[in-house]
Amino acid sequence: MDAVRAKIAGRTLTTGDRLPSIRAFAAAMGVSPSTVVDAYDRLAAEGVIHARQGSGFYVATAPPPLALGEIGPRLxxxxxxxxxxxxxxxxxxxxxxxxxxxxxxxWMPTASLRRATRRLAKADDTLLTEYGATRGALGLRRLLARQFAGEGLEIGPDQILLTGSGTQAIDLVCRFLLRPGDTVLVDDPCYFNFRALLRAHQVDVVGVPYTPYGPDTERFAEAAAAHRPRLYVTNSALHNPTGATLAPQVAHRVLNIAAAHDMTIVEDDIFADFEPEPSPRLATLDGLSRVVRIGSFSKTLSASIRCGYIASGADWIDALIDLQVATHFSGVSPVAAELVHAALSDGGYxxxxxxxxxxxxxxxxxxxxxxxxxxxxxxxxxxxxxxxxxxxxxxxxxxxxxxxxxxxxxxxxxxxxxxxxxxxxxxxxxxxxxxxxxxxxxxxxxxxxxxxxxxxxx
Structure with a gap:
């Protein structure tokens, strides 16, 4: 009974969904079919589920509001x-x-931001009042494409989607690729909001020990084989929280394991500008074949001006645009994108x-x-x-x-x-x-x- 209630509360089962058959659920729970019959009958008596003659049992009640704090173990x-x-x-x-x-x-470039803001005050009325284009400001996307080319990642601005923040970028990728019950690999330790966001997507999170050179590749391979994860989410440059740097041999091994198990990698590159010299990037080595790069400007420019991006294979961008329109209508604010573009283009950046x-x-x-x-x-x-x-x-x-x-x-x-x-x-x-x-x-x-x-x- 608790297992069924948990699935309903977590929205794995919603109103009108059919419950597993008595025999299948008994096997999954390791109990006798008569125990499942008794549990289903009691849940039906409470009005949680109802029986349809010759068809099985179905969820009858609307699920409660989703409380993220209740998903997973109480901490x-x-x-x-x-x-x-x-x-x-x-x-x-x-x-x-x-x-x-x-x-x-x-510590932030407030003088540059103030100059950009003053210039923005003279902008066309449409920039100040209307929604932006679905991909985001072309000027900023072109600037990002040039930066990526400088590190060996040759993509056009059409392979870049601007988002409302780095967190929104990763949320869109998760909405696009994940379903409740999927498995995601993360580093152990990893950025704590990765854990919070994945909890909201109701997926199983498996940690892989992190070393001074990147994830432990032996444990990474074992986790990939055992759990068949859909995604691996990581920072490559100046890993959060450890500050470690990905080694080239580890990067190649991770990409080979991901390819062998049909796993997508989400690489958060938010700390790239803090490196004195660039370290290996999974997105660059892979050419965005199975790696999605995300990032934002909150660490180096402003956390108040919310703007992020997704760089991925061209075949995914249109679907991500549709998803962003469905969930946010317009992604990044044109005002925010213009401010970021102006500040990054400023000679003082x-x-x-x-x-x-x-x-x-x-x-x-x-x-x-x-x-x-x-x-x-x-x-x-x-x-x-x-x-x-x-x-x-x-x-x-x-x-x-x-x-x-x-x-x-x-x-x-x-x-x-x-x-x-x-x-x-x-x-x-x-x-x-x-x-x-x-x-x-x-x-x-x-x-x-x-x-x-x-x-x-x-």
């Missing part, structure tokens, strides 16, 4: 991806946020990126040095970017530390938020650009002292 809120996202987004400016995923405002790389390199070193006396050590020192994935002192639980720090006005990102297998309780992701707030290190010190004090002594 301690400090390791729930939704909770961490909401704490980062909803807390005020007086709260320090070394657990968040963006740079401080004074490249200088801004160079400045960010230098500033972040100093911040990574400073943060590692200040964490060391606390017994917090980076798993590796990344080539770029703003994350440090760190080991906590032996026996310290990251979720407990995050809960303690929140009372001191500090939002942290504990390791198990990123881990499908929940094997990262001893890790924490730190945003080095957000570590300068005065409250951060005292809160860490108090939290660690509390954690060590509660450890058993022998």
């Amino acid at each position: 301690d809120r400090t390791i729930d991806p939704f909770w961490v996202s909401r704490q980062s987004l909803d807390t005020g400016e007086d709260v320090a946020k070394p657990g968040c995923g963006w740079l401080p405002a004074d 490249r200088k801004h990126i160079d400045m960010l790389r230098r500033r972040l390199a100093r911040a990574r070193g400073d943060t590692a040095a200040r964490l060391k006396p606390l017994g917090i050590v980076p798993w590796l020192m990344p080539r770029g970017g703003f994350y440090l994935w760190c080991r906590l002192p032996e026996g310290c639980d990251a979720a407990a530390l995050a809960g303690r720090a929140l009372r001191d006005g500090v939002v942290l990102a504990p390791g198990d938020v990123f881990s499908v297998s929940r094997t990262a309780a001893g890790y924490m992701r730190f945003n080095v650009a957000q570590m300068a707030a005065p409250a951060v290190y005292p809160a860490l010190g108090r939290g660690l002292a509390d954690a060590m004090h509660t450890l058993p002594t022998f």
